[in-house]
Amino acid sequence: MMGRTMFIDPGRCIGCQACVSACRECDSHRGKSMIHLDYTDEGSSVASLPTVCMHCEDPVAPCAEVCPADAILVTADGVVQQADTTRCIGCANCVNACPFGVPKIDLQAKLQMKCNLCYDRTAYGLAPMCATVCPTGALFYGTVEELQAERPGVQVADTFVFGESEVRTGVAMVVPAERVQWPVPGGLPVVEINGKDVRR
Amino acid sequence: MTADPRAADGRTVLPLDPSLAPPGTRGFRDAGGIPADQWHADQNGETLVPTHCCFCGVQCGMYLRVDRGGKVFGVEPRNHDINRMRLCPKGINAYQQVNHPDRLTAPLMRRSRDEELREVSWDEALDFTVSEIRRIQQEHGRDAFGVLGGASLFSEKTYLVGKFARVALKTRHVDYNGRLCMVSAAGANKLAFNIDRAGNPFSDILLTDCLLLAGANVGECFPVLTQYVWGARDRGATLIVVDPRETAVARTADIHVALKSGTDSAFFNAVLHVVVEEGLTDEAYLADHVTGWEEVKANVAQYPPSRAAEICGIPAEQVVQVARAFARAPKAMAFHARGIEHHTQGVENCLSVINLCAATGHIGKPGAGYGTLTGQGNGQGGREHGQKADLLPGGRSILNEEHRRQICEIWGIEESELPAAGTSMMEMVWQMQRREIRGLIGICNNPFVSLPNYAVVKEGYDTTEFHAQFDFFLSETAANAHVVFPVTIWAEDEGVMANAEARVVKHNKAQEPPAGVRTDTWVMCELARRLGAGEKFAFDGSREVFDELRRASAGTIIDYSGITYERLEETGGIAWPCPSTDHPGTPRLFEDGRTYHADGKIHMQVVEWHPPADPYDDAHPMTLTTGRTVAHFLSGNQTRRLGALVEQTPRPWAEVHPSHGFRNGEPVRVVTRRGSEVFPALVTEAIRPDTVFIPYHWPVPTAANALTIDALDPRSKIPEYKVCACRIEHAGAIDEVPAPPVAPGHVAYPETQVSRTDPLPPTAPQGRGTSERS
Numbered sequence: 011m012m013g014r015t016m017f018i019d020p021g022r023c024i025g026c027q028a029c030v031s032a033c034r035e036c037d038s039h040r041g042k043s044m045i046h047l048d049y050t051d052e053g054s055s056v057a058s059l060p061t062v063c064m065h066c067e068d069p070v071a072p073c074a075e076v077c078p079a080d081a082i083l084v085t086a087d088g089v090v091q092q093a094d095t096t097r098c099i100g101c102a103n104c105v106n107a108c109p110f111g112v113p114k115i116d117l118q119a120k121l122q123m124k125c126n127l128c129y130d131r132t133a134y135g136l137a138p139m140c141a142t143v144c145p146t147g148a149l150f151y152g153t154v155e156e157l158q159a160e161r162p163g164v165q166v167a168d169t170f171v172f173g174e175s176e177v178r179t180g181v182a183m184v185v186p187a188e189r190v191q192w193p194v195p196g197g198l199p200v201v202e203i204n205g206k207d208v209r210r
Numbered sequence: 211m212t213a214d215p216r217a218a219d220g221r222t223v224l225p226l227d228p229s230l231a232p233p234g235t236r237g238f239r240d241a242g243g244i245p246a247d248q249w250h251a252d253q254n255g256e257t258l259v260p261t262h263c264c265f266c267g268v269q270c271g272m273y274l275r276v277d278r279g280g281k282v283f284g285v286e287p288r289n290h291d292i293n294r295m296r297l298c299p300k301g302i303n304a305y306q307q308v309n310h311p312d313r314l315t316a317p318l319m320r321r322s323r324d325e326e327l328r329e330v331s332w333d334e335a336l337d338f339t340v341s342e343i344r345r346i347q348q349e350h351g352r353d354a355f356g357v358l359g360g361a362s363l364f365s366e367k368t369y370l371v372g373k374f375a376r377v378a379l380k381t382r383h384v385d386y387n388g389r390l391c392m393v394s395a396a397g398a399n400k401l402a403f404n405i406d407r408a409g410n411p412f413s414d415i416l417l418t419d420c421l422l423l424a425g426a427n428v429g430e431c432f433p434v435l436t437q438y439v440w441g442a443r444d445r446g447a448t449l450i451v452v453d454p455r456e457t458a459v460a461r462t463a464d465i466h467v468a469l470k471s472g473t474d475s476a477f478f479n480a481v482l483h484v485v486v487e488e489g490l491t492d493e494a495y496l497a498d499h500v501t502g503w504e505e506v507k508a509n510v511a512q513y514p515p516s517r518a519a520e521i522c523g524i525p526a527e528q529v530v531q532v533a534r535a536f537a538r539a540p541k542a543m544a545f546h547a548r549g550i551e552h553h554t555q556g557v558e559n560c561l562s563v564i565n566l567c568a569a570t571g572h573i574g575k576p577g578a579g580y581g582t583l584t585g586q587g588n589g590q591g592g593r594e595h596g597q598k599a600d601l602l603p604g605g606r607s608i609l610n611e612e613h614r615r616q617i618c619e620i621w622g623i624e625e626s627e628l629p630a631a632g633t634s635m636m637e638m639v640w641q642m643q644r645r646e647i648r649g650l651i652g653i654c655n656n657p658f659v660s661l662p663n664y665a666v667v668k669e670g671y672d673t674t675e676f677h678a679q680f681d682f683f684l685s686e687t688a689a690n691a692h693v694v695f696p697v698t699i700w701a702e703d704e705g706v707m708a709n710a711e712a713r714v715v716k717h718n719k720a721q722e723p724p725a726g727v728r729t730d731t732w733v734m735c736e737l738a739r740r741l742g743a744g745e746k747f748a749f750d751g752s753r754e755v756f757d758e759l760r761r762a763s764a765g766t767i768i769d770y771s772g773i774t775y776e777r778l779e780e781t782g783g784i785a786w787p788c789p790s791t792d793h794p795g796t797p798r799l800f801e802d803g804r805t806y807h808a809d810g811k812i813h814m815q816v817v818e819w820h821p822p823a824d825p826y827d828d829a830h831p832m833t834l835t836t837g838r839t840v841a842h843f844l845s846g847n848q849t850r851r852l853g854a855l856v857e858q859t860p861r862p863w864a865e866v867h868p869s870h871g872f873r874n875g876e877p878v879r880v881v882t883r884r885g886s887e888v889f890p891a892l893v894t895e896a897i898r899p900d901t902v903f904i905p906y907h908w909p910v911p912t913a914a915n916a917l918t919i920d921a922l923d924p925r926s927k928i929p930e931y932k933v934c935a936c937r938i939e940h941a942g943a944i945d946e947v948p949a950p951p952v953a954p955g956h957v958a959y960p961e962t963q964v965s966r967t968d969p970l971p972p973t974a975p976q977g978r979g980t981s982e983r984s
């Protein structure tokens with residue numbers, strides 16, 4: 011972080027899946043969506059949050075590190091690209107390595123696919139499709155200053171703790187201002203919504 | 211190509227691989243999302259046509275991507291100031307309708323309902339229609355033939371529907387499906403302000419200190435508006451949501467009043483009671499700007515919070531909290547939608563909200579005012595120019611002699627020839643049942659799914675001797691017709707719509723219609739010509755109709771005379787009234803403190819709460835309420851055919867509280883006095899224990915509207931979709947979701963033309979998607 015990047019704000023997500031539909035429209039993987047939406051507490055709340063590739067920075071891209079075919083390239087600007095189709099052998103190592111559950115395997119084609127931050131758009135200064143359309147701004151693309159100008163007092167986190175290991179990512183999450191937790195445990199930054207503790 | 215923004219933080223930037231930019235949109239991207247010359251974005255043949263979404267009343271701006279061959283093949287978000295690039299899933303997928311394999315491409319016809327529909331020539335379909343109109347009108351009088359229009363049509367076309375019915379058919383029976391949408395709000399606004407539109411633009415939401423959303427599921431029905439709602443919240447505004455369900459905006463509200471459906475006016479009366487008790491009224495405003503306050507004040511004295519708590523099934527403190535938050539805020543706004551409008555006291559519910567705004571002086575200021583959120587794209591514009599039973603163009607009353615004379619002059623007919631007021635959409639169906647209306651033309655509506663009490667609707671349509679329907683897909687209603695005219699889809703014609711802010715926006719033509727398809731304008735004019743009224747319908751296209759509409763609205767409150775296509779293209783939309791071409795339009799009403807009544811005052815109205823039409827008893831102790839889901843639009847005729855939206859929400863469900871003992875996905879039978887149907891249960895704490903919710907976008911046997919009651923508000927004639935007495939039971943098997951009908955000779959579209967027996971419930975109460983379900 012923190013040039014222009016993606017910010018995820020679960021407090022704004024309305025679960026509409028505009029991001030999922032928009033992702034299908036991206037020319038680099040037209041017809042397939044690389045986003046998934048989680049419903050965090052089905053049955054008692056309507057809360058939802060989207061997961062895009064977090065573009066891990068440290069350790070740099072576990073998916074790329076474990077790829078035996080060197081198919082996943084990380085560009086100098088920190089974007090973890092989807093697997094190069096001429097190299098990918100469809101072994102699914104990346105799927106197992108990713109702490110956020112992002113890469114997918116097309117079993118028939120034996121090819122990996124994942125969010126590449128709409129490189130065909132961001133390289134030209136446009137926001138990724140999902141963040142462009144997200145009606146609520148739950149997905150926001152820009153700099154942290156731009157985000158804070160639009161949402162006074164907003165706090166973000168880019169470090170997640172999984173047991174013993176810490177992962178610092180290129181994509182950041184908005185965390186409740188009054189309960190900033192840094193780093194964020196378990197990869198789930200939301201601990202409280204409107205005064206209600208939402209941890210299990 | 212401007213410098214890569216990533217270079218700013220000092221990283222090495224890879225040289226750009228030009229192949230990363232797909233052909234076509236390169237120019238668009240180089241310019242940061244604005245096409246170089248507005249229309250032609252690129253060097254490779256792809257064009258971006260600026261237009262708006264065809265669906266809801268937000269009217270988001272979008273570009274349609276058109277390939278070298280002139281076909282629409284995609285969408286690009288557009289930085290229009292309504293939506294600022296945002297789109298909801300319906301908007302993103304809308305373009306897929308344009309060249310969908312289910313599109314009707316030839317007229318369909320049958321002489322009796324025993325035959326199958328078959329493709330025929332335009333001449334044959336038009337001749338048969340004209341001969342049936344003549345026969346029915348000769349045998350049974352002119353009023354035996356009716357017309358039902360739609361609020362998804364451009365305003366030019368809705369203007370033509372009204373003129374066609376009254377001038378070509380000379381029948382008084384014309385109405386439209388906006389009757390099912392927001393006529394309660396229209397009625398209340400007319401009574402209180404004598405103007406039928408929202409008071410403030412969406413952008414005022416960002417300026418308010420307290421936002422009250424009543425019966426408005428913004429997250430699913432107007433998703434792009436949430437950016438304004440969240441924007442207000444970011445700036446510290448208090449958010450109040452009044453809704454029996456915990457919707458996505460209710461989830462984050464400061465106060466969520468989960469009241470029982472059908473008790474809204476009791477609640478708002480009680481809120482006003484507390485405002486009065488605590489001395490929070492704006493007395494200076496009331497003294498100068500309002501009539502009827504003393505009566506309203508005396509009436510709300512009968513509604514202490516304890517009484518509201520009992521009627522509405524909520525804690526009494528919430529009434530006090532809402533009253534204080536709304537009245538003490540320096541600026542407050544109230545928005546409502548179908549949740550309080552779909553009632554036998556829909557008009558009264560809206561009036562009770564207006565009373566609250568008026569008594570606290572929250573009217574006519576930046577960040578203070580009221581509005582209604584229109585469900586259909588042209589829900590606002592669709593009723594302004596004479597498609598509604600009692601209205602003439604410019605919102606003139608058909609009962610007013612002066613107004614009648616003015617319009618007859620423009621139309622070139624004698625006043626004696628102009629028919630009287632007709633009846634509303636549901637009443638017309640009852641008349642069809644009674645054989646008072648024997649022939650019908652329906653234009654882009656689907657009452658088989660959208661009207662309440664399906665059995666009555668089916669019987670009404672089955673009883674008609676002749677029924678023609680205009681549509682671009684074979685809807686459930688069209689499948690029942692004698693003649694189906696294949697007409698253009700929104701992207702194949704130009705025209706205007708007025709969104710929920712009363713901002714008129716222009717839609718542009720992105721592709722030529724498929725061979726065999728004509729514009730609705732052409733079909734109406736051709737029918738008029740064959741009926742002998744050709745000289746009054748000599749329109750070449752939308753532009754000419756719009757010019758007549760502008761003249762017909764001049765001097766009225768709904769004045770479009772200063773709005774031109776050119777101005778709309780330059781400005782991105784103009785709110786009416788706009789009386790001259792140098793007038794900027796009127797985004798915010800009442801800024802000078804005057805309403806459109808002759809005395810310039812708000813006419814406050816006494817509202818007495820009364821129970822809903824369908825009484826509760828031991829066999830029907832619970833409330834059935836209906837509504838929309840984010841992936842589908844109205845009767846689903848359009849969205850039930852789009853793969854991504856079908857995948858997102860493949861079938862309806864019954865949302866029930868865990869206290870009833872159902873497991874997720876278990877079959878639950880919902881029984882009302884009209885019938886019963888089985889749905890998978892979606893078990894969630896986000897709904898009141900005494901309430902069941904079913905989304906209404908599907909036909910029988912999974913149609914919410916087979917269960918709803920056809921009781922109407924006496925003033926607005928809107929049906930009471932939001933409250934029916936019901937009970938729920940365990941059931942054996944879940945009803946199949948029928949595939950949308952396909953015209954003869956068309957191939958079923960594999961992704962959507964399958965019936966769904968999948969018994970799994972949706973994954974979650976909001977979004978309700980199936981994506982990524984493993």
Ligand code: SF4
Binds near residue numbers: 023143
């Ligand atoms: S588009 Fe935005 S609000 Fe909708 S589901 Fe995706 S992240 Fe959530």
Ligand code: SF4
Binds near residue numbers: 263293431
């Ligand atoms: S349906 Fe409404 S909110 Fe969604 S894109 Fe269309 S106009 Fe915008």
